[in-house]
Amino acid sequence: MRLRASRVALLVAAVAVIAFPFTDSAFYTELLAKAMILAIFALSLDLLVGYTGLVSFGHAAYFGIGAYATVLLAPKYDPASLWLVLPGAVVAAGLAALVIGLFVLRTRGIYFIMVTLAFAQMVFYVFHDTGLGGGSDGIYLNFKPSAAIGSLQPFDLGEARQQCWFVAALLFLTWWFLARLLESPFGRAIVGIRSNEQRMRALGFATVRYKLAAFAIAGALAGLAGSLYAILFGFVTPELLSWHQSGNVLLMVILGGIGSLAGSVGGAFAFVAMQEVFSGWTKHWQLLMGGVIVAAVLFLPGGLAALPGRVRRAFGAGGG
Amino acid sequence: MAEVLLAADGLTRRFGGLAANRDVSLSLVRGEVHALLGPNGAGKSTCINLLSGDLPVTSGRILLRGADVTPLPNHRRSLLGLGRSYQRTNIFARFTAFENCRLAAQSRDPQAWRILGRAHGNASVRDRAASALEQAGLGVRSNVVGAALSHGEQRQLEIAMVLATGADVLLLDEPLAGMGAEESARMIELLKSLRPAHAILLVEHDMDAVFEVADRVTVMVEGRVLESGLPHQIRASAAVREAYLGEPEASA
Numbered sequence A: 001m002r003l004r005a006s007r008v009a010l011l012v013a014a015v016a017v018i019a020f021p022f023t024d025s026a027f028y029t030e031l032l033a034k035a036m037i038l039a040i041f042a043l044s045l046d047l048l049v050g051y052t053g054l055v056s057f058g059h060a061a062y063f064g065i066g067a068y069a070t071v072l073l074a075p076k077y078d079p080a081s082l083w084l085v086l087p088g089a090v091v092a093a094g095l096a097a098l099v100i101g102l103f104v105l106r107t108r109g110i111y112f113i114m115v116t117l118a119f120a121q122m123v124f125y126v127f128h129d130t131g132l133g134g135g136s137d138g139i140y141l142n143f144k145p146s147a148a149i150g151s152l153q154p155f156d157l158g159e160a161r162q163q164c165w166f167v168a169a170l171l172f173l174t175w176w177f178l179a180r181l182l183e184s185p186f187g188r189a190i191v192g193i194r195s196n197e198q199r200m201r202a203l204g205f206a207t208v209r210y211k212l213a214a215f216a217i218a219g220a221l222a223g224l225a226g227s228l229y230a231i232l233f234g235f236v237t238p239e240l241l242s243w244h245q246s247g248n249v250l251l252m253v254i255l256g257g258i259g260s261l262a263g264s265v266g267g268a269f270a271f272v273a274m275q276e277v278f279s280g281w282t283k284h285w286q287l288l289m290g291g292v293i294v295a296a297v298l299f300l301p302g303g304l305a306a307l308p309g310r311v312r313r314a315f316g317a318g319g320g
Numbered sequence B: 001m002a003e004v005l006l007a008a009d010g011l012t013r014r015f016g017g018l019a020a021n022r023d024v025s026l027s028l029v030r031g032e033v034h035a036l037l038g039p040n041g042a043g044k045s046t047c048i049n050l051l052s053g054d055l056p057v058t059s060g061r062i063l064l065r066g067a068d069v070t071p072l073p074n075h076r077r078s079l080l081g082l083g084r085s086y087q088r089t090n091i092f093a094r095f096t097a098f099e100n101c102r103l104a105a106q107s108r109d110p111q112a113w114r115i116l117g118r119a120h121g122n123a124s125v126r127d128r129a130a131s132a133l134e135q136a137g138l139g140v141r142s143n144v145v146g147a148a149l150s151h152g153e154q155r156q157l158e159i160a161m162v163l164a165t166g167a168d169v170l171l172l173d174e175p176l177a178g179m180g181a182e183e184s185a186r187m188i189e190l191l192k193s194l195r196p197a198h199a200i201l202l203v204e205h206d207m208d209a210v211f212e213v214a215d216r217v218t219v220m221v222e223g224r225v226l227e228s229g230l231p232h233q234i235r236a237s238a239a240v241r242e243a244y245l246g247e248p249e250a251s252a
């Protein structure tokens, strides 16, 4: 019964996402695409925070590396091939996470949080203070990447609707991939590590290697989100790798419910929606946002993902 | 003749100024239960931690099937057939009893690294988990979450997880701690049934239990081995009685 309800909800959401661009509102179509990109980003972080037990406070580094890689891999005066820049960004971010993971995974708890932040700041300053990516001004992606394969043109990212659907497809793919991963032997092992790493080691699991793999996969998926972000807005700045961005994605995961894939997606959507609504009301919107997040943590532990259960309990278990 | 699976030679472990283990040597033989006795703080758990690799030694050597495993971390020793249980129950409290054992069995699966296949699809891993649960007497409780098991059942699960890994060297840290009489009796039967195929180190405070199953007994005091021998020798030892049982050497 519960499974059916969640399936129906997912189906409704999918139909809404596919239908929405037909409203012909360029602004909201872009906003929807942005929310879905941040949902991929939040999903990637939840793999670490929610399932592996690694609270990374530097996850924006991989998002930013994915975004910069997309621009830097593209030729200046021609559209890049999507099939080059997108995988290129994923691989670049994944490799960066693999290398940084080798260092940060030597630490635990609060030190892990600080060291992930420190590495992200280092990456931030690489882009901020060197000419590599246009320095503090950022850099433009001059053309939308082309999806052409030979003479075949399956879709056109220059068309807002198709771009939105492409992002939607990748969000569902990421979601599906993570759901599968969590049911796999590898997924079971990382969840075991989150709940009792000592015992996992005693049982014969090389836990550091598992954590490193999770860190690299999460980095690669963050890079995918960053690449899509660069394609959507055509512009990247060091702000994308700032600690604000790392904090925001952590808030999306917390808001949605740590350790819930649907929660992370919901958290990202809620975050983008609030940002949009509150900033329309007042320029002090960040205060309002902070208030909502404090309230969510206090009154809705478990985040949005815990909401259906709460509602069901509040209205009595009669129907269930 | 005797097949020595695990041998410790001169193990020493210091915590700052405290020598929790000092020059401890012992060996475990397949088909035997080797009991490790000693008052609180004698260094029994530390000894298990050194043998399992949960703690590095300060000095000394550990041979597993004749190979020096002293520099290997605990997960590598585990893969070589060494399994341990913990004095303080150390299970995956939010997983079912079955999933606890399935994870343990998965550690031996050559496909443990697969990212897309379903973990539950692996029949050989599932079977190993199920038979370990059955053996430990938890077959009917396999779908109960760890935290919801009784204390005694959690102790049984500790053992079941070790069995699910297929280890043949078992280091058991007070498996009977806090168990009722009936549960204890069942656990002792389990230990007897495991004896033929395994080499077992049993840390235990319950004297009756120890002398019922032990083939060999080592007594530790203040980090050192005080005495090691056959059960009747230990029972007759005046030094043991004085140091461990706290009785002056008055009576027989």
Ligand SMILES: Nc1ncnc2c1ncn2[C@@H]1O[C@H](COP(=O)(O)OP(=O)(O)OP(=O)(O)O)[C@@H](O)[C@H]1O
Pocket (backbone or CB within 6 Å): B015, B018, B020, B038, B039, B040, B041, B042, B043, B044, B045, B046, B047, B087
């Ligand atoms: N990680 C540690 N750091 C510092 N001291 C320790 C540590 N582990 C154990 N000790 C000390 O080493 C000594 C031996 O402890 P250990 O736990 O091995 O004793 P034990 O024989 O298992 O006792 P018990 O019967 O109470 O379980 C104790 O004095 C203990 O305080």
Ligand SMILES: [Mg+2]
Pocket (backbone or CB within 6 Å): B044, B045, B046, B087, B173
């Ligand atoms: Mg102890």
